[in-house]
Amino acid sequence: MFDSITAKFSGIMRTLSGKGKISEKNVRDAVEEIKEALLDADVNLRVVRRFVNSTLDEALGEKVLQSVNPGQQFTKIVYDKMVQLLGGDESSTLNLKGKDATTVILLMGLQGSGKTTAAHKLAYRLKKDGRSVMLVAADLVRPAAITQLQVLGEKAGVPVFTIPGEKDPAAVAEKAIAKARHDLIDTVIIDTSGRMHLDQALMEEIQRVAKVSRPDETLFVADAMTGQSAVDIAKEFEEKVGISGVILTKFDSDTRGGAALSLRSVVGKPIKFIGTGEKMEDLEVFHADRIASRILGMGDVVSLVEKAQEQYDQAEAEKLQKKMEKNTFDLQDYLDQLEKVGNMGSADKLIEMIPGAKGNISEDDIDLKGLEKEKAIIKSMTRFEKENYRIIGPSRRKRIAKGSGTSVADVARLLKKFEKSKLMMRKIMTNKKLQAAFLKQLGM
Ligand SMILES: Nc1nc2c(ncn2[C@@H]2O[C@H](COP(=O)(O)OP(=O)(O)OP(=O)(O)O)[C@@H](O)[C@H]2O)c(=O)[nH]1
Ligand SMILES: [Mg+2]
Numbered sequence: 001m002f003d004s005i006t007a008k009f010s011g012i013m014r015t016l017s018g019k020g021k022i023s024e025k026n027v028r029d030a031v032e033e034i035k036e037a038l039l040d041a042d043v044n045l046r047v048v049r050r051f052v053n054s055t056l057d058e059a060l061g062e063k064v065l066q067s068v069n070p071g072q073q074f075t076k077i078v079y080d081k082m083v084q085l086l087g088g089d090e091s092s093t094l095n096l097k098g099k100d101a102t103t104v105i106l107l108m109g110l111q112g113s114g115k116t117t118a119a120h121k122l123a124y125r126l127k128k129d130g131r132s133v134m135l136v137a138a139d140l141v142r143p144a145a146i147t148q149l150q151v152l153g154e155k156a157g158v159p160v161f162t163i164p165g166e167k168d169p170a171a172v173a174e175k176a177i178a179k180a181r182h183d184l185i186d187t188v189i190i191d192t193s194g195r196m197h198l199d200q201a202l203m204e205e206i207q208r209v210a211k212v213s214r215p216d217e218t219l220f221v222a223d224a225m226t227g228q229s230a231v232d233i234a235k236e237f238e239e240k241v242g243i244s245g246v247i248l249t250k251f252d253s254d255t256r257g258g259a260a261l262s263l264r265s266v267v268g269k270p271i272k273f274i275g276t277g278e279k280m281e282d283l284e285v286f287h288a289d290r291i292a293s294r295i296l297g298m299g300d301v302v303s304l305v306e307k308a309q310e311q312y313d314q315a316e317a318e319k320l321q322k323k324m325e326k327n328t329f330d331l332q333d334y335l336d337q338l339e340k341v342g343n344m345g346s347a348d349k350l351i352e353m354i355p356g357a358k359g360n361i362s363e364d365d366i367d368l369k370g371l372e373k374e375k376a377i378i379k380s381m382t383r384f385e386k387e388n389y390r391i392i393g394p395s396r397r398k399r400i401a402k403g404s405g406t407s408v409a410d411v412a413r414l415l416k417k418f419e420k421s422k423l424m425m426r427k428i429m430t431n432k433k434l435q436a437a438f439l440k441q442l443g444m
Contacts, residue, residue: 001224002257002295008037009078010297017071027059027074034078042227042258047085047265055081079292086288087264092272093285095216095244099131099186104177104213108206108241109221110233111194114249114275116145118221119191120152121275121283126187127158134185136176137162138169138209139193149191156280159185169193170208177213190215198233203240210241219272221247222259230259234267243267248286249275252348257295264288277346324425331386334418335378338371373406377414380404389415 012033016022031052038048055078058064064073083089097103105122107115116139123133135153137160139145146162153160161176173190180188192209195202210218220243222230237243246267248260251274264271271286323329378386380403385392392400397411404411 001251001253001255001260002041003254005037005041005257006295006297008033008040009295012037013071013075013078013296016074017069019071022065022070022074024060024065027056027064030074031056031059038261041256041261044228044231044258044262044266047262050265051081051085075296079296079298082292082295083288085261085265086291087270087286088288090270090288092245092270092287094272096126096131096187097216102177102180102185103187103217104215105187105189105217105219106192106206106210106213106215107190107219107221107247108192108237108243109194110198110223110226111196113194113221113223113226114247115139115194115221116148116152116191117278118219118247118249118273118275118283119149119189120156121280122273123153123158123189124156124280125283126189127156131187132185133158133187133189134176134180134183135160136173136188136190138172138176138190140167140169140172141193141195145191145193152280169205170212173209174212188213198236203236206237206241215244218242218244219247220245220267220269221249222263224248224250224257224259224274225253225255227256227258228262231262231266234263234269238267238269243269245270245272247271247273247275247283251284252276252282260291261295324429327422327426327429329422329425331378331381331389331418332383334421335375335386338375338378342371342375373404373410374414374417376404377401377406377411389418 012030016026016030019026034055035048035052038051039045043051058077058081059074064070064077094105095103107119107122109115119135123135127133133156135149135156135158137146137149139149150160150162161172161179163172163175166172169192176190177188179185190209190213192206193202218241220234220237222234224230226233234243234246246263246269248263248271251260260271260274274284274286274291276282276284320329320333323333377400380400381392385396385400392411392415394408397408401408401411
């Protein structure tokens with residue numbers, strides 16, 4: 001998402017930052033280009049106007065034109081406006097009751113917007129946070145909807161409430177909540193049906209479900225690919241049912257991003273999560289500042305570090321540190337690290353988070369395939385070999401290459417790389433300053 005808008009914004013900023021002094025005309029030209037970029041990305045016209053006017057007002061103030069580094073000042077203004085547009089620092093956390101009560105989350109949206117997928121991603125996330133979750137199948141329109149939720153619920157390891165034969169979604173919701181209270185389940189997530197278009201029947205159905213379930217969160221699920229129309233639909237849901245927040249799905253898609261940039265401002269409700277893929281883990285908390293950075297091509301280091309940290313818990317990090325201190329880090333440990341990198345996400349997602357990487361680094365540069373190869377090689381070693389890499393001579397190398405479907409050269413390359421990492425670790429561990437930086441990165 002945002003590929004073309006990011007390219008254009010980076011271009012505009014680069015032109016301006018190259019200038020030692022900028023004139024009023026420079027600013028006006030840049031703002032005009034920004035306007036075009038936003039319109040091209042299918043951003044709502046009123047939103048574009050407001051963005052452009054307030055950027056212009058501020059940028060033409062004395063502060064920018066007279067400043068030592070006008071290009072940077074201008075970038076800062078555009079960045080701040082973008083953050084504001086996306087919701088500023090308003091909270092995107094869910095309104096959850098304590099565990100001694102039952103929190104109800106209602107999901108709604110058009111057909112195929114990603115409600116069922118979002119329901120199961122949310123269930124998975126909240127369960128991971130230590131909550132007890134129940135999914136409720138209140139989509140009684142599409143024949144396969146119940147089975148779909150049951151399959152996903154099983155994947156996430158949470159119960160799915162259904163009433164076979166029941167035709168009234170409000171009745172299902174009501175009974176589900178009663179059961180959750182009885183079973184001391186603290187979070188209920190209700191998946192509702194969608195329609196191709198907005199229609200009276202859908203609105204009435206959702207209204208009735210909302211009335212009996214009295215949700216703590218009423219989340220509108222919007223498909224980022226539907227562009228402008230997502231905004232109109234959200235407005236309709238807000239008027240008829242009332243929404244507390246938005247989940248923007250298919251953020252990973254190749255779309256221009258207009259919906260993402262317009263929704264918050266037009267509907268006036270926070271975007272709380274973004275869906276970044278079809279898998280259970282592909283749900284990120286929405287942070288206006290981080291997305292603004294990504295859009296302007298400035299990367300998102302905070303999310304990147306968080307993703308890395310997710311892969312480590314404190315105990316593991318300490319164990320790793322011990323091994324490094326004692327220099328007993330072996331190939332099995334190396335393999336564990338490779339697995340963690342692989343778990344951080346696909347190459348294209350990582351690229352978006354590295355400042356300046358988009359457009360400069362390709363997916364091939366982040367060599368996740370090479371990673372797979374290395375993993376296969378280590379997995380073909382015996383335990384003794386993993387613990388004593390120096391004994392891996394020519395005949396062992398041949399056997400390992402054969403076992404992993406690679407070549408002897410590949411095995412040799414891996415061993416060299418591993419040896420280098422070990423050397424690097426020795427260096428880190430014998431240098432206090434490096435050590436501190438490293439531990440900070442592990443979140444210690
Ligand atoms: N790439 C990507 N695909 C998604 C995402 N969220 C949902 N999908 C896909 O979109 C399709 C529709 O998702 P569902 O969750 O079934 O949508 P729904 O709103 O429940 O649809 P109905 O129940 O028919 O109204 C599925 O193929 C999902 O895998 C996302 O964030 N990224
Ligand atoms: Mg569904």
